[in-house]
Amino acid sequence: MASRSGITLARIAGTPIRFQYSWFLVTAAIVVLFGPQVSRIFPEIGLGAYAVALGYALLLMLSVLAHELAHALSARVFGWPSTEIELNLWGGHTQFVAHDATPGKSLAVSLAGPAANLVIAGVGWALIQALEPTAVVGLLAEVTVLVNLLVGLFNLLPGNPLDGGRLVESVVWQITGDQGRGMLAAGWAGRAVVGLLVGFVMWQVFLAGPQTNLVLVVVATMICFFLWQGAxxxxxxxxxRLRRSAEEGISDRLRG
Known part of the structure; x- marks a missing residue:
């Protein structure tokens, strides 16, 4: 089912999986960027190198989908129904209705996504060690491990809108008893994460000099922009929320 912002291609456990059109642009970019690299590694496969690069994109999609399904399934444990899973330019997003949320429940649901990716990475690494796949199969197996490791670790960075931001939010929420204060702290932590990422990118640019990977710089800049917006x-x-709570508190005192 198509909409203005994307298309629903599947349902898993009753939850629609919607692909924003930007996701297909990401897939095309991966094929164009990595096809030549695969061709240099395996010149004998010719244009098949672009099919392997498409495999990169599909593995990324499955890794992000596993991440979001972990969020959705863990939310169901607490009786929070998921309304939609969306894959987009920046990865993915799971929408669910949280009833009677607590810092602990919120943190558990948020960390389920990165945990799923790290488990996949660990199992994949163990299988590579045991089976020792070679050629294209070996390359795709290594990509699976690397993609899940990166997705898992990156999302653990402690700041909104990343899953690790929920750790900051939950800690402050638990201490203050106010989720709004937790969200505020996690937002500012997210901006601090962006500052560190910008510093790292600039350090890489100056370190590499003329050999700077412009694609990496552009992608990193886009990620920082997205994170800054989310934070x-x-x-x-x-x-x-804090302003509304303060106004309600004043109203209650006036009525009292």
Whole structure:
């Protein structure tokens, strides 16, 4: 089923899986960027190198989908129904209705995604060691491990909108008893993460000099922009919640 922002290609456990059109642009970019690299590694397969690069994109899709399904399934454990899983330019997003949320439940659902990727990476690495696959199969197996490791670790960075931001939010929420304060702290932590990433990218640029990988710089810049926006949205929502709570508190005192 198509919509203005994407297309629903499947349902898993009743939850629609929607692909934004930007996801197909990501797939095309991966094929174009990595096809020549695969061709240099395996010149004998000719244009088949682009099919292998498409395999990269499919593995990324499956890794992100596993991540989001882990969120959805762990939310169901707490009775929180998932309404949609979306794959987009920045990875994915799971929407669910959280009833009677607590810091512990929120943290468990958030960390389930990275945990799933790290488990896949660990199992994949163990299978590579045991089976020792070679050629294209070996390459795709290594890509599976690397992609899941990167997705898992990156999402553990402690700041919104990443899953690790929920750790900051939950700790502050538990201490203060106010989720809004937790969201505010996680938003500012997210901006701090962006600052560190920008510093790392600049260090890489100056270190590499003329050999700078422009593709890496562009991708990193886009990621930083996305994270900054997400962190800013978290701060905006948190401030609105805190302002509303303060106004309700004043109203209650006036009525009292």
């Amino acid at each position: 800013g949205e978290s701060i905006r929502i948190a401030r609105a």
